Amino acid sequence: MIKIQVRAVGLLVRVLCAKEFDVSLPAGATAETLLRALLARYGEELAKWTTNSEGQIENQHVRILVNGKELFMLRGVDSVLAEGDVVSMIPVVGGG
Amino acid sequence: MYSGGYMGRILRLNLTRRTYDIEELPVEMARAFVGGTGFALKLLFDEVPAGTEPLGSSNKLIIAPGPLTGTESPCSSRMAFAARSPLTGAVGMGLSGGHFPAEIKFAGYDALIIEGRAPSALYVSIDDDQVTFRSADKLWGMGTQDCQLFIKEDLGQQGARIACIGPAGENLSRIACIINERRAIGRKGLGAVMGSKNLKAIAVHGTREVHIAQPKRFGEARSRLLQRFKSTPALYGGLSKVGTSDCIDVTCALGIFPAMNYSQTGEFEPADEVGSAAQARDTIRRVACYNCPVACSQVRLAREGPYAGFLTEGPEFESSWAFSGATGVDYLPALYAADRMCDDFGLDTMSTGMSIAFAMELYERGILTLDDTGGLDLQFGNHIAMLQLVHDMAYRHGFGAILADGALKAAQRIGQGSQEYVMHVKGLELPGYDVRGAKAHGLNYATTYVGADHNRGYAAQEIFGNTVPLAVDRFAIEGKAELCKWNQEMKMALCDCATFCAFLLTAGALLDPAPPGLSPADTEARIGTVTELLSSATGLPFTPAEIARVGERANAVGRAFNVREGFRRKDDYLPDRLANEPLRAGASKGQCTSRADQDFMLDRYYELCGYDKNGLPSRRRLLELGLDSVAHELSDKGLLSP
Numbered sequence: 173m174i175k176i177q178v179r180a181v182g183l184l185v186r187v188l189c190a191k192e193f194d195v196s197l198p199a200g201a202t203a204e205t206l207l208r209a210l211l212a213r214y215g216e217e218l219a220k221w222t223t224n225s226e227g228q229i230e231n232q233h234v235r236i237l238v239n240g241k242e243l244f245m246l247r248g249v250d251s252v253l254a255e256g257d258v259v260s261m262i263p264v265v266g267g268g
Numbered sequence: 269m270y271s272g273g274y275m276g277r278i279l280r281l282n283l284t285r286r287t288y289d290i291e292e293l294p295v296e297m298a299r300a301f302v303g304g305t306g307f308a309l310k311l312l313f314d315e316v317p318a319g320t321e322p323l324g325s326s327n328k329l330i331i332a333p334g335p336l337t338g339t340e341s342p343c344s345s346r347m348a349f350a351a352r353s354p355l356t357g358a359v360g361m362g363l364s365g366g367h368f369p370a371e372i373k374f375a376g377y378d379a380l381i382i383e384g385r386a387p388s389a390l391y392v393s394i395d396d397d398q399v400t401f402r403s404a405d406k407l408w409g410m411g412t413q414d415c416q417l418f419i420k421e422d423l424g425q426q427g428a429r430i431a432c433i434g435p436a437g438e439n440l441s442r443i444a445c446i447i448n449e450r451r452a453i454g455r456k457g458l459g460a461v462m463g464s465k466n467l468k469a470i471a472v473h474g475t476r477e478v479h480i481a482q483p484k485r486f487g488e489a490r491s492r493l494l495q496r497f498k499s500t501p502a503l504y505g506g507l508s509k510v511g512t513s514d515c516i517d518v519t520c521a522l523g524i525f526p527a528m529n530y531s532q533t534g535e536f537e538p539a540d541e542v543g544s545a546a547q548a549r550d551t552i553r554r555v556a557c558y559n560c561p562v563a564c565s566q567v568r569l570a571r572e573g574p575y576a577g578f579l580t581e582g583p584e585f586e587s588s589w590a591f592s593g594a595t596g597v598d599y600l601p602a603l604y605a606a607d608r609m610c611d612d613f614g615l616d617t618m619s620t621g622m623s624i625a626f627a628m629e630l631y632e633r634g635i636l637t638l639d640d641t642g643g644l645d646l647q648f649g650n651h652i653a654m655l656q657l658v659h660d661m662a663y664r665h666g667f668g669a670i671l672a673d674g675a676l677k678a679a680q681r682i683g684q685g686s687q688e689y690v691m692h693v694k695g696l697e698l699p700g701y702d703v704r705g706a707k708a709h710g711l712n713y714a715t716t717y718v719g720a721d722h723n724r725g726y727a728a729q730e731i732f733g734n735t736v737p738l739a740v741d742r743f744a745i746e747g748k749a750e751l752c753k754w755n756q757e758m759k760m761a762l763c764d765c766a767t768f769c770a771f772l773l774t775a776g777a778l779l780d781p782a783p784p785g786l787s788p789a790d791t792e793a794r795i796g797t798v799t800e801l802l803s804s805a806t807g808l809p810f811t812p813a814e815i816a817r818v819g820e821r822a823n824a825v826g827r828a829f830n831v832r833e834g835f836r837r838k839d840d841y842l843p844d845r846l847a848n849e850p851l852r853a854g855a856s857k858g859q860c861t862s863r864a865d866q867d868f869m870l871d872r873y874y875e876l877c878g879y880d881k882n883g884l885p886s887r888r889r890l891l892e893l894g895l896d897s898v899a900h901e902l903s904d905k906g907l908l909s910p
Binding site for chain 2: 232233235
């Protein structure tokens with residue numbers, strides 16, 4: 173097993189019920205493994221931000237960083253996570 | 269000819285003579301510029317010649333809602349105000365929402381043009397076709413909230429909508445804003461333009477309806493748009509719940525929440541103290557603009573401590589930042605107090621906060637002393653001194669008089685090398701995103717026609733990770749000229765001209781789904797719904813290609829106005845600090861945007877826009893855009909590249 177630290181930002185703190193927490197995943201887990209585990213735990217409220225109408229993981233409404241790097245610049249949801257990785261989840265919102 | 273959307277009329281007011289004329293809206297202008305900012309820039313270029321004194325009687329104040337304003341199109345109650353800016357000398361253009369924009373349409377107008385200077389203080393009442401010039405003797409000196417109440421009583425018309433100035437505008441502060449309801453036409457000193465005209469307020473009331481040319485088509489397009497609202501969690505799941513305060517959390521997480529006048533970004537990130545969760549605890553209600561189902565404005569009340577009782581609509585993200593990150597303050601009630609005071613005094617929150625932040629840095633560096641500040645201890649974080657200065661800037665009291673015209677003017681007064689600490693582009697203080705960690709956003713600050721304004725081409729792809737039109741690396745400079753131009757043109761065409769609230773664009777709700785890409789075909793595929801709304805509302809057969817071109821055309825007019833006033837490439841750079849001082853901490857640690865990086869992006873941006881190396885527009889591009897009269901005027905002045 174590997175331990176991943178999840179950091180929620182802004183509105184996603186409410187959805188994930190904490191700013192920071194650890195998730196244990198099997199070795200070789202990918203970003204999709206993590207997100208599916210979170211979806212199983214947090215359900216519909218998180219799905220609004222992370223999945224499309226077909227239930228596929230997408231990044232249109234949430235920005236995901238792994239150790240500060242954009243997930244899409246790695247291997248997307250297929251990116252393999254490692255022990256101690258920090259995964260930040262940032263909502264696409266508005267500012268002005 | 270248009271058969272809906274537009275009211276078909278422009279109201280021209282002359283304050284010197286106390287007269288008015290109603291003119292026909294030219295269909296050619298509607299077709300080429302759509303409305304809103306497009307109209308405002310076109311009229312400004314045509315009617316305010318080069319060298320016009322911004323606070324003189326020859327400057328004009330132009331106000332324009334869009335063709336969708338006042339219709340059932342959601343989030344379309346927006347209007348542009350424009351004049352030559354007394355802060356920058358460039359275009360001064362700002363937008364606001366609320367109910368005032370729709371009321372202008374209900375009164376029967378697509379634009380107001382205000383000329384001249386009243387011999388004594390007055391306000392203008394526009395009630396459908398009845399226009400009256402009324403004494404403002406009793407209103408002069410009044411804060412903006414009371415002013416609106418008094419005018420409604422004076423007119424016996426509680427349904428009137430009012431835009432007015434506070435003491436800052438009366439005192440010709442070059443960072444004075446205009447307030448309608450509790451919203452602001454904030455930046456670039458347009459409040460001082462009203463003050464210079466002895467114009468305290470404009471009250472509007474109307475009874476007309478905005479006709480829709482093809483209701484069935486319009487209704488179908490509107491339904492498509494509203495459906496997309498539901499599948500965009502940033503709207504009902506985000507902006508409705510916490511307004512723009514979430515942006516504090518996001519920018520802190522990305523290490524781009526500018527701190528202490530941009531000197532300590534990444535080292536002071538008070539998201540816990542002043543971010544969305546903290547502000548939500550003080551929220552007592554929400555407010556919506558006309559026909560907006562999102563209702564993002566949050567009304568907050570300080571309930572305890574020295575600022576108990578201060579209620580404000582907001583503070584929006586930028587105002588929150590200006591009175592926290594910029595000044596090093598992490599005491600939330602002080603933000604509410606500063607926001608409310610600025611709104612009442614009619615001061616722009618962003619320029620006010622950044623002017624105070626500038627003074628604080630000078631004080632910390634020993635360039636200013638207690639003797640200079642009149643005894644104010646201007647250490648970063650001192651909210652008591654910050655609030656004292658908000659008051660003193662509005663009234664030009666003491667050291668506040670030094671800061672009352674913005675940071676650049678203050679530096680000219682203070683001297684001692686202080687100009688190096690002014691964070692500005694074209695004289696407009698920087699907004700609340702440290703663009704060392706967001707390169708397209710920074711190129712936008714550098715190149716907009718109004719100076720450092722985040723809203724003219726907001727790079728939501730970098731700030732929020734928005735994947736439309738494509739996902740980008742926020743630290744890369746490659747491809748950012750293309751992205752910046754795309755953002756500026758989409759914002760102009762869809763939000764500033766049509767008009768729509770900018771949040772729909774940054775949240776991703778305004779555009780139709782399409783594959784990633786920046787090509788004209790990709791873009792046209794994304795703007796079908798907006799084009800359909802515009803065409804069906806107005807009866808004008810707009811095409812997506814035409815609407816896409818409106819953004820480039822209107823931005824080109826803004827550029828042409830500035831070129832005529834002497835602005836060149838030298839004015840399109842970020843402050844030296846952002847080029848030379850890498851961020852020392854936070855999630856953007858190590859980032860800066862060197863002069864070479866800026867030149868790389870600028871060269872490409874100019875090439876895409878058809879400018880020469882010095883930033884002058886080309887005759888060919890202006891003619892391609894149908895801007896023949898603009899090309900002729902610049903040509904006569906020797907201001908065109910071939």
